[in-house]
Amino acid sequence: MGRWIPSAALAHAGQPAALFFHGVEARTFDGRIQTNHHEIAAFRAILRGLEEFDVLPLTALDAVLAEPDRHRRAVFLMSDDGYRNTLTVAAPILEEFRLPWTLFVSTAHVGNGRPNPMFLARLFFFHAPAGDYALPHFAGRIRLGDAKSREKSAFSGLERLRFLPAPQAEETLAAMIGAFAPGALAELVEHFASEKFLSWDEVRALRDQGVTIGAHAHTHWPMHAGQSDDYLRQQARLSRARIETEVGPCRFFAYPFGNRNDVGPAAWKAVREAGFTHAFTTLSGTLAAGKPAAGSLEAGGNPFLLPRYGLGPRDSHVASLVPLLAAGNPRVRSWQASLA
Ligand SMILES: [Zn+2]
Secondary structure (H helix, E strand, C coil): CCCCHHHHHHHHHCEEEEECCCCEEECCCCCCCCCCEEEHHHHHHHHHHHCCCEEECCCHHHHHHHHHHHCCCEEEEEEECCEEEHHHHEEEHHHHHHHCCEEEEEECCCCCCCCCCCHHHHHHHHHHEEEEEECCCCCCCECCHEEEEEEHHHHHHHHHHCCCCCCHHHHHHHHHCCCCCCCCCHHHHHHHHCCCCCCCCHHHHHHHHHCEEECCCCCCECCCCCHHHHHHHHHHHHHHHHHHHHHHHHEEEECCCCCCECCCCCHHHHHHCCCCCCECCCCCCHHHCCCCCCCCCCCCCCCCCCCEEECCCCCHHHHHHHHHHHHHHHHHHHHHHHCC
């Protein structure tokens, strides 16, 4: 039970929920770059909070969605992207707590060592040589000088990059990479070992430990309404095909970024078309908001736009947080309706 919520109230308010993290590191040393990783102590605090719930493997999702009222304490735990430290650091801790979990991998990055584009963009803003840069598809010049100017440029620049159509974003990213002296970027990438992706052998090792493997698109770019239909279909189809070849059957998807403006109406249809049965966003809410069939308390939810709560690096009171997630459901449902 949540320490500050009477058990009767919790039993009434409880609804099944999905929670996700990215990577886990013994120590992070640059919060501007390593935005995706929990430190071990914080991660353990989250897992201790989950001892009060029924943490289930994602294969139980159909049963939970069919009758959310019968699974009020159900929680699904997930990790996004496919960082190597999920195998080396997170998996042994999760095993110690005996918690089942799902790993969503971006298949273009697994195995070929290609870093997450947003990580490269962050390296540009915070570590490229000082100067004024003209970047393709960016209005005006980007000023990189002292820490403050970099912070400011990154704040607007990362958003701008994220909402470009993928082919344009790739051109912008190539120019960002070009700002580094030969070898300097490779050295930086090595320095940030936290951002390394798993190999397929390592993904298979996790599968063999009982981890469910899902798809997190092919390239780690958003699937927003500015992307072409072809691109969206590819992102869904390629990721599923690759996982089925390398790992085995795959029916769960999680959208990169996955927030309100990162997922367009064509995205979830492309995911459905590719043969997935369920897909997760990063809007906050409970799984009752995704119950597909009519005739229930929470009718009309879209199983391809399921809400999911992102665990922040300092989220420690999970037990009291999960029962509050239902407050996000009206927003989730109106968003789902707007993407119909
Ligand atoms: Zn991601």
